[in-house]
Structures are given as structure tokens and as C-alpha cells.
Amino acid sequence: xxxxxxxxxxxxxxxxxxxxxxxxxxxxxxxxxxxxxxxxxxxxxxxxxxxxxxxxxxxxxxxxxxxxxxxxxxxxxxxxxxxxxxxxxxxxxxxxxxxxxxxxxxxxxxxxxxxxxxxxxxxxxxxxxxxxxxxxxxxxxxxxxxxxxxxxxxxxxxxxxxxxxxxxxxxxxxxxxxxxxxxxxxxxxxxxxxxxxxxxxxxxxxxxxxxxxxxxxxxxxxxxxxxxxxxxxxxxxxxxxxxxxxxxxxxxxxxxxxxxxxxxxxxxxxxxxxxxxxxxxxxxxxxxxxxxxxxxxxxxxxxxxxxxxxxxxxxxxxxxx
Amino acid sequence: xxxxxxxxxxxxxxxxxxxxxxxxxxxxxxxxxxxxxxxxxxxxxxxxxxxxxxxxxxxxxxxxxxxxxxxxxxxxxxxxxxxxxxxxxxxxxxxxxxxxxxxxxxxxxxxxxxxxxxxxxxxxxxxxxxxxxxxxxxxxxxxxxxxxxxxxxxxxxxxxxxxxxxxxxxxxxxxxxxxxxxxxxxxxxxxxxxxxxxxxxxxxxxxxxxxxxxxxxxxxxxxxxxxxxxxxxxxxxxxxxxxxxxxxxxxxxxxxxxxxxxxxxxxxxxxxxxxxxxxxxxxxxxxxxxxxxxxxxxxxxxxxxxxxxxxxxx
Numbered sequence: 001x002x003x004x005x006x007x008x009x010x011x012x013x014x015x016x017x018x019x020x021x022x023x024x025x026x027x028x029x030x031x032x033x034x035x036x037x038x039x040x041x042x043x044x045x046x047x048x049x050x051x052x053x054x055x056x057x058x059x060x061x062x063x064x065x066x067x068x069x070x071x072x073x074x075x076x077x078x079x080x081x082x083x084x085x086x087x088x089x090x091x092x093x094x095x096x097x098x099x100x101x102x103x104x105x106x107x108x109x110x111x112x113x114x115x116x117x118x119x120x121x122x123x124x125x126x127x128x129x130x131x132x133x134x135x136x137x138x139x140x141x142x143x144x145x146x147x148x149x150x151x152x153x154x155x156x157x158x159x160x161x162x163x164x165x166x167x168x169x170x171x172x173x174x175x176x177x178x179x180x181x182x183x184x185x186x187x188x189x190x191x192x193x194x195x196x197x198x199x200x201x202x203x204x205x206x207x208x209x210x211x212x213x214x215x216x217x218x219x220x221x222x223x224x225x226x227x228x229x230x231x232x233x234x235x236x237x238x239x240x241x242x243x244x245x246x247x248x249x250x251x252x253x254x255x256x257x258x259x260x261x262x263x264x265x266x267x268x269x270x271x272x273x274x275x276x277x278x279x280x281x282x283x284x285x286x287x288x289x290x291x292x293x294x295x296x297x298x299x300x301x302x303x304x305x306x307x308x309x310x311x312x313x314x315x316x317x318x319x320x321x
Numbered sequence: 322x323x324x325x326x327x328x329x330x331x332x333x334x335x336x337x338x339x340x341x342x343x344x345x346x347x348x349x350x351x352x353x354x355x356x357x358x359x360x361x362x363x364x365x366x367x368x369x370x371x372x373x374x375x376x377x378x379x380x381x382x383x384x385x386x387x388x389x390x391x392x393x394x395x396x397x398x399x400x401x402x403x404x405x406x407x408x409x410x411x412x413x414x415x416x417x418x419x420x421x422x423x424x425x426x427x428x429x430x431x432x433x434x435x436x437x438x439x440x441x442x443x444x445x446x447x448x449x450x451x452x453x454x455x456x457x458x459x460x461x462x463x464x465x466x467x468x469x470x471x472x473x474x475x476x477x478x479x480x481x482x483x484x485x486x487x488x489x490x491x492x493x494x495x496x497x498x499x500x501x502x503x504x505x506x507x508x509x510x511x512x513x514x515x516x517x518x519x520x521x522x523x524x525x526x527x528x529x530x531x532x533x534x535x536x537x538x539x540x541x542x543x544x545x546x547x548x549x550x551x552x553x554x555x556x557x558x559x560x561x562x563x564x565x566x567x568x569x570x571x572x573x574x575x576x577x578x579x580x581x582x583x584x585x586x587x588x589x590x591x592x593x594x595x596x597x598x599x600x601x602x603x604x605x606x607x608x609x610x611x612x613x614x615x616x617x618x619x620x621x622x623x624x625x626x627x628x629x630x631x632x633x634x635x
Contacts, residue, residue, distance in 0.1 A: 119619060123627045128576035132622040135563055139615030146608040256443065269437050301459070304451030308444035312430070315440045 023317065024266050024278065028285050035292045042295065049174060055287035056180035057235050059280070061258035062265075063183045064231025066279045069262055070191070071224040072204035072271025073120060073130040078232040078258060080142035081112045082251035085233035087145050089162075090154045090246035098162045106233045112141055113229020117222030124207070124218075127270065138255075145248035156244035166242030176238045183231070188276040200224060204271025260307075261286055264314040286310070335573050335585075335621070339592050346595060350602040358598065360480060366594040367487035368393075368546045370587070372558075373565040374494040375538025377586040380569055381498065382531035383511035383578030384431060384438035388423070388445035390561035392536050393543025394554065395453040396420050400544050401464045401553035402456060409468055413544055420540025421533055423449060428529030442532075446562070453555035461554035464547065473548025483545045490538065494583040507531060512579025567614075568593055571621050575629075 036043040061078050068075045089105035096104075116137055120130055168175040191197035199220045202210040211217045232251070240246045265282025267274025289310060293303050346353040372389050379386045396416040403412035423445065430441045464470065472482055498504035509517040510527045518524045539561070547553045566576075572589025574581025596617070600610045 119623055123623050125623075125626050126577075129622055129626045132566070132570055132576065133619050135567070136615045136618035136622065139618065140612050141615075143608045143610075143612035143615065146611070147606075151608070260443070263440060269439060299455075301451045301454035304454065305448050308446075308448030308451065311440060311444040311447070312436065315436050316434060 024264070024281050024285070024314070027317075028281050028288070031285065031288055031292075035288065039292070039295050042292065047291065047295075049172075049177070051284075051287045051291045052177040052180075053174045054290070055283045056174075056176040057238055058254070058257050058261055058286070059180045059283040060183055060231050060235040060238065061254060062261040062279050062283050063180075063187050063276065064228035065255070065258040065262050066267060066274060066276055067187070067191075067200060067224040067227045068130075069259070069267055069269070070204045070271055070274045071200045071221055072127060072207065073125075073221065073224065074127060074134060074259070075116060075225060075228045076131065076134040076255050077112065077116060077138040077141055078228055079251035079254035080138045080145060081109050081229050081232035082236045082239070082254055083246075083248055084112070084141050084145040084148070085109045085236035086240045086246040086250055087149050087154055087248050089237060090156050090240050090244075091148060093156075093159060093162065098159045102162070102237060105236060106230065109229045109231075109233020109236070110226060111229070112137065112232075113226035114222065116229065117225030120225060121218035121222040126207075142249070142252075149246075149248045151248065153247040154245055156240070156246065158244075163241050163244065165237050166239070176242075179234065179238060183234070184276055184280050191276055196220065196223070201272060205273070257286075260311055264311060266314075266318055268318075282314075285314075333573075335571060335588055335592065339588055339595070342592065342595050342599070346599045346602075349599065352602055353599065356479070358602070360484075362594045362598045363484045363487075364481045365597065366590050367481070367483040368542050368549070368558075369561060369565055369568070370487045370590050371490045371542040371545065372539050372561055373568050373586050373590055374490045374583055375535035375542075376562075376565045377569050377574060377581060377583045378494060378498065378507065379531045379535040380566070380574055380576060381511050381578060381581045382507045382528060383514065384528070384531065385442070385562075385566060385576070386427065386532060386535040386539075387439065387442040387562045388427065388449060389535060389539035389542075389565065390558040391446045391449035391453065392420050392423055392539040393546060393558040393561055394556065395423075395449050395456075396540040396543035397547025397557060398453050398457055398462065398553035398555060400469075401462050401547055404464065404466050404469065409466055416544055417537065417540045420536045420543075424533035424536030425529070427536065428532035431532060432525045432529040438532075442562075450555060457553065457555060459555070461552050464551050464553065469548050470551050473545060473551070483549065486541065486545060490541070491583055491587055498583060503527075503530075508579055564593075567618050570625075571618070573625075575625075 032043075041047055061082070064078065065075060085105040085108050088108055089101045092101035092104055116134055119125075119133055119137075123129065125133060165175055165179075170178045173181075191200065199210070199215050199217075202213075202215055203217050203220050207217060235254075236251070239250065261282040262274070262279050263269065263282070264285055265274070265278035265280070267278055267282075286307070289306065290303065293306060298306070352358055372393060376386060376389060396419065399416040399419060400409075400412045403415055406412075407415075427438075427441055427445055430436050431438045475482055477485065498507070506517070506522050506527050507530075509520070509522055510524045514524055514528075542561075543558060546557055550557070568589035569581070569586045570576060570589065571592055572581075572585035572587070574585050574589075593614070596614065597610065600613065605613075
């Protein structure tokens with residue numbers, strides 16, 4: 001009898017631990033179930049694909065942001081990096097083949113990330129510094145995008161191969177979603193199964209201790225920002241191949257949406273813990289709620305209010321752990 | 322003697338930068354050192370300057386408030402809308418009260434619910450932007466009140482009213498921070514929350530109150546902005562939060578809290594103000610101005626952080 005009680009007690013502890021770890025996933029599942037009940041259009045293939053397609057851009061940004069935030073930093077410049085990469089990929093297609101334009105844009109994203117990463121690594125910046133420094137680079141990069149186009153919106157590319165990125169399909173899956181999910185997969189693998197990934201967690205958890213135990217903290221920190229910059233450029237490819245034009249201010253405020261998705265998913269703002277799966281869930285939750293609000297005809301202003309409340313509730317639930 | 326001067330110069334490098342910029346501008350443009358231009362600089366600084374006073378208190382207390390821009394826009398909008406219904410002074414009072422209530426809510430969430438201030442004020446920024454959109458249905462609202470317009474654009478002895486409000490705010494904030502127990506406790510709370518708590522300071526109360534002050538300042542700033550523009554609009558002051566934090570940081574107050582002063586913020590505001598004004602006078606392309614401000618911010622924060630962490634003697 002006491003053996004049985006002991007076993008039950010053991011399994012009870014595991015249940016509550018599971019709830020804490022996967023609470024946000026449970027919330028998503030409940031949300032999807034409720035939405036399906038309340039609206040017949042929700043759980044259709046068309047709508048599901050719609051949600052995925054809409055979240056993929058923010059999702060790609062959030063993948064990069066997750067690396068930075070687990071590492072204990074912040075990147076406010078991804079929005080303007082997206083703008084710059086976007087105008088470059090469209091602008092360059094006038095004189096260069098698509099492949100060159102894409103490589104150039106990705107390189108730009110990479111370089112911005114390297115810039116951020118190098119500054120942060122050299123000064124051994126903390127959270128607060130990351131905030132201000134990436135805000136500074138945000139202004140700089142946004143200015144560069146505006147300078148490149150002279151403020152105008154660029155008209156686009158007629159290139160079919162380029163537009164495949166935004167409009168094509170891989171089987172039934174839209175290309176943007178495919179790219180997003182592949183990035184999530186690769187990133188999750190890197191974070192959980194590679195030495196680098198473990199280094200990111202370590203660095204975010206305790207910078208000094210990591211440094212003292214021989215981890216190359218400066219390099220890892222720099223790489224996380226580089227990844228964020230690259231993701232911003234990839235996201236730009238997706239957007240601009242759909243819109244077939246590029247505006248130098250297209251990415252304004254996008255970084256806040258990315259940070260929101262990461263935070264809602266459960267990754268801590270102070271770093272050291274979190275996961276790509278959590279970010280994926282965060283992205284899906286935000287996307288689902290947006291979608292449901294659209295189905296029910298919520299006005300744009302109400303959607304802002306709900307979005308703000310969600311951030312609060314998600315973090316509140318997280319803090320109660 | 323020289324060592325003392327050198328030490329102070331490095332400590333007060335932003336003051337040196339300010340003086341150098343000021344002197345450089347005198348040589349670079351004949352229009353700079355005119356009464357008109359200097360008054361103009363002050364006027365441009367005043368709206369964000371008021372908001373910066375609130376932000377300074379928040380940062381000294383160890384947090385910051387990203388929602389100040391939305392609160393400013395909302396306050397301006399509320400003033401313009403209520404003005405025609407209940408009169409200008411009641412409208413202004415209502416807007417300020419609503420701003421303070423927002424501050425109380427933010428403060429309670431950060432201080433008592435223990436949610437990170439970045440998250441609380443980020444969601445507040447989004448929520449109150451939504452509210453602002455709702456009250457005006459997405460369209461800016463014109464003010465037809467001449468007194469209101471006079472408040473924003475009129476002058477007394479050649480100096481515009483907003484500049485007076487700005488200076489009054491600076492003085493009040495400075496007195497509050499340096500001469501009152503309230504201020505000392507905010508420094509303590511921001512410097513080391515746990516130690517402050519152990520010494521018996523009601524840290525939760527003080528942490529909450531910095532948000533009230535920040536929103537109060539944002540409200541006043543927003544009302545003046547609407548007065549100057551003659552219109553209330555939901556997307557006014559969208560960049561206020563980051564611009565103001567930049568001014569505080571450039572002035573030398575650290576984001577980690579527990580130190581700083583509103584005089585430093587005034588310095589930061591002045592540097593940004595002269596920079597903007599100077600670049601305009603020199604006809605520098607606006608996008609270059611943006612790039613330059615970004616580079617300067619990175620340079621200031623990077624060198625400051627590097628000094629703090631790597632050169633312990635200074």
C-alpha cells in the first residue's frame with residue numbers, strides 16, 4: 001500500500017513539472033481546440049496554411065532572436081536589417097542576376113550581425129548595453145536603407161525564380177513556411193545537440209563562469225548576433241519575393257514582434273534558458289490569435305490591445321512558475 | 322592638479338563633447354549663435370525633454386518605460402477630444418490623470434506582480450497605442466482651440482511656453498531626486514533592490530512610483546506636443562521612448578540604475594539637440610543625420626561600457 005502511495009507521489013511531481021515545461025504548448029492546443037469549436041472556418045487546410053504563411057516572416061526573425069536572447073542579449077536592429085537586405089535584393093536585380101542579388105543581401109544581413117556581434121563581444125556588454133547598441137545600429141542601418149533608395153520604394157523584380165521564394169510551394173507547403181520550419185529544425189538541432197548551442201545557454205546563464213570554464217564567450221556572443229542578422233536577411237527574401245517591391249522602411253518595429261514571440265514562448269529575457277520549440281509555439285500562438293481575431297472581425301485597434309494583453313498574460317504565467 | 326583635471330575630463334567626457342560641439346558649430350555656421358536659433362533648439366528639445374525627466378527617474382530607479390510614447394500620444398488625443406466637450410482645463414486635467422493611472426497600472430505590474438519592466442511597458446506601449454487608435458478611429462483630430470495653440474506656440478518674453486514647462490520640470494525633478502527622501506530612496510532602490518529592501522525602504526512602493534512619474538511626464542509632454550502641432554494623433558511620439566533613453570544614456574546615466582541625474586539628461590538632450598540643429602543648419606541630408614545619430618549612440622554606449630568594465634581605475 002505504501003509502495004503504491006510512494007509511486008503516485010512520484011508521478012505527481014512529474015506531472016506538475018511537465019505542466020510547467022509544456023504549459024505554453026497546452027495553452028496553444030487549448031486555443032486551437034476552442035477556436036475550432038467556435039468557428040467552422042478555423043480548422044480548414046486553407047486557414048491553417050494561411051496562419052503558417054503569415055507567421056513565417058516573424059517566425060524566421062524570431063529564430064535568430066532566440067539565439068541572441070538565450071545568449072543573454074537583445075537585438076533591436078533586425079527590423080532595419082530586414083529593410084536593408086530587402087532593398088538590396090530588389091535593387092540589385094536591375095543590374096545583376098537573381099543569384100548575385102540574393103547572395104549580396106544575405107551577406108549584408110550577415111555583416112550587420114557581425115557588426116553588432118563584434119561590438120557586443122568586445123565591450124562585454126550586458127543586456128542593457130545590447131539594448132542601446134542595437135538601437136544605435138538600428139538607426140544606422142535604417143539610414144543606409146533609406147540612402148540606398150533615396151527614400152523611395154523600389155519596384156520590383158519580375159524574376160520568376162526569385163518570386164518562387166515567396167510564392168512557390170514545396171508539395172502542399174508554401175515556400176515561406178518551408179523555409180521557416182527548416183530554420184527551426186536546424187536551429188533546434190544546433191541549440192540542443194552541438195557544443196556551440198550549449199555554449200550559448202551557458203553564456204546566457206552566467207557569462208563570467210562560462211568564460212572562466214574556457215568557453216569562447218566572445219566568439220559565441222558575436223555568432224548569435226550574426227545569426228540574427230542572417231535570419232533578418234532571409235526573412236527579407238521571403239517578404240520581397242511576395243511583394244515584388246521593396247520599401248526602405250518595411251521592417252520598422254518588426255524586432256518587437258520577434259521579441260514578443262520569443263517571450264510569449266517562454267524564453268527568459270535574462271538569458272540562459274529557452275528553446276527554439278518554445279519560440280515556435282510562441283509564434284504559433286500569436287499567429288493563431290491574430291487569425292482568430294481576423295475571423296471574428298476584430299478591428300485593428302482592438303487587435304493591438306489584445307496583443308498587448310497576451311504578452312502580459314504569457315509572461316505573468318511564466319513568472320508564476 | 323593636472324591629474325585632477327584629467328580625471329574629471331574623462332569622467333565628464335560628455336560635457337567636453339558638448340562644449341566642443343557648441344564651439345564647432347559657432348565656427349561652422351553663422352546662424353548658429355543667434356537668439357532665434359538657440360531659442361529654436363530649446364523649443365525642439367522641450368517636449369521630449371519633459372518626457373526625458375520622467376524616464377531619468379525611471380532609469381535611476383532601475384527600470385525603464387517603453388510606453389511613454391504611446392501615453393504621450395494618447396494624452397494629446399484625449400485633450401483635443403475632451404476640449405470641445407468639457408473645456409480645455411478639465412480636458413488637460415483628465416488627460417494627465419489618465420496618464421497617471423496608466424503609470425499606476427504599469428507600476429503595480431512591475432512592482433507587485435513582478436513582471437519584467439521591459440515586457441510590461443512593451444505591452445503597455447502596444448495596448449495604449451490601440452486605445453489611441455480607438456478613441457480617434459484611426460484619424461488625427463484637429464484642435465480648433467486658439468488658447469491651446471497659443472500654449473504650444475506662444476511666447477512669454479521671447480521664450481516659448483513649452484520651454485518654461487520643460488525647465489520647471491527639470492527643476493522639480495532635480496529637487497525631487499537630490500533634496501527629498503523620495504529621491505534618495507529611488508536611488509537606493511535602483512542601485513541595489515535587495516539591499517535597499519533590507520534597510521527597510523518600501524522598495525515595492527518606490528519601484529511602482531517611478532512609473533507613475535514617467536507616465537505623468539509623458540502625459541504633459543504629449544499634451545504640449547499636441548498643442549504645438551494643433552492636432553492629436555495616435556502615432557505622435559512613437560520614437561519618444563528610444564530617443565529619450567538615448568538622451569539619458571548619452572548624458573551619462575547608467576541603465577543599470579542607482580546613479581545619474583536629470584542634469585546629465587539635460588546634457589544628453591542638449592547634445593542631441595545641438596547635433597540635430599547643427600546638421601540641419603549645415604544642410605546635411607536627413608538620412609545621414611540618422612546614420613550619424615546611430616553611430617554616436619553606439620560609440621557613447623560602447624566606450625562607456627568598456628570603461629566601466631575594463632578600466633577600473635577611472
